[in-house]
Amino acid sequence: MTNNLDTFFGAISDPTRRAVIERLAEGPAPVSELHAPHDIALPTFMKHLKVLEAAGLVRSEKKGRVRTVHIEAAPLAEAEHWLNRQRRIWEGRLDRLQLLAEQLERETK
Amino acid sequence: MTNNLDTFFGAISDPTRRAVIERLAEGPAPVSELHAPHDIALPTFMKHLKVLEAAGLVRSEKKGRVRTVHIEAAPLAEAEHWLNRQRRIWEGRLDRLQLLAEQLERETK
DNA sequence: GAAAAACTTTACCATCTGGCTAACTAATTT
DNA sequence: AAATTAGTTAGCCAGATGGTAAAGTTTTTC
Numbered sequence: 001m002t003n004n005l006d007t008f009f010g011a012i013s014d015p016t017r018r019a020v021i022e023r024l025a026e027g028p029a030p031v032s033e034l035h036a037p038h039d040i041a042l043p044t045f046m047k048h049l050k051v052l053e054a055a056g057l058v059r060s061e062k063k064g065r066v067r068t069v070h071i072e073a074a075p076l077a078e079a080e081h082w083l084n085r086q087r088r089i090w091e092g093r094l095d096r097l098q099l100l101a102e103q104l105e106r107e108t109k
Numbered sequence: 110m111t112n113n114l115d116t117f118f119g120a121i122s123d124p125t126r127r128a129v130i131e132r133l134a135e136g137p138a139p140v141s142e143l144h145a146p147h148d149i150a151l152p153t154f155m156k157h158l159k160v161l162e163a164a165g166l167v168r169s170e171k172k173g174r175v176r177t178v179h180i181e182a183a184p185l186a187e188a189e190h191w192l193n194r195q196r197r198i199w200e201g202r203l204d205r206l207q208l209l210a211e212q213l214e215r216e217t218k
Numbered sequence: 219g220a221a222a223a224a225c226t227t228t229a230c231c232a233t234c235t236g237g238c239t240a241a242c243t244a245a246t247t248t
Numbered sequence: 249a250a251a252t253t254a255g256t257t258a259g260c261c262a263g264a265t266g267g268t269a270a271a272g273t274t275t276t277t278c
Contacts, residue, residue, distance in 0.1 A: 006124060013118035025195060
C-alpha cells in the first residue's frame, strides 16, 4: 500500500525540501539558484529535488546546461483533503464530547 | 532546524500510522484493539504509536494493564496552515500565468 | 580550442526506520 | 496460586535516507 500520501507527506517532512517548495512558489528557478541558500553539497541537494519530483510536487526541464525547476499544483489537493477530513471528524468528536460534558453538567446540577 | 512540521509530516507519511489516526478519529481505544487489524508484530506497532505520540498527534494513559490511546487536535492546524499557504501562493501563480497566456493570445491575434 | 559553468554519476558512509523474535513485568481471571 | 492477558524491554537485521568527495559530461563563454 505505497500510497501517494506516503510519498507526498514524506517529501514535505524535510525542511530543505519545504524550503525549496516555498522558494518555487515565487516562480521557477534553475538548480544552482535553488541550491545556493542551502549549505549542503550539490549532489545531496539534487537528491532532495529527485524526492520532490518523484512525489509529483515539482517538475523540471533541461535546456542547454541549465535545468529549470517549477512546482506542480496537483498533489496538494489530495493531501489537504485527508487533513481536512481528519480535522473535521475529530473536531466533530470534540464538539460531541463538549455537548456530553455540558449535558452531564446540567444533569448533576 | 528540526521543526514541528518535520515530525508531524513524518508521522503521517506512514500508512499504518495514518490508519491509526483514522481509527482514533472515531474514539479512543486500547493498544491491543488498535493493533488488531494490522498484520505486524506488537513491538513494531508500539514504535508507530511512539512516533505518533512524539509528534503530538496522540496521547495515551495506562490504567491497570491497559493503555488507552486518543487523538490530540492541536498540531493539525499548523500543518494545514502550511499547506494552505502554499496552495494559495501557487494557485495564485498559476492564475497569473493563465492571465499572461490569455494576454499573449489576445496580442498575437 | 581552452576554460568555466552547470549539472551528473559514482562510490562511499553513518544513522534512522520499520520490521522481527524472545524474554520479561504487571494486572486480571480462574 | 496458576494461568492468561496486555504491554514492555532488549537485541538484532535489512534497507532507506541524508550526507560526503571525486571524477565525468555537456554546454557556454572567452
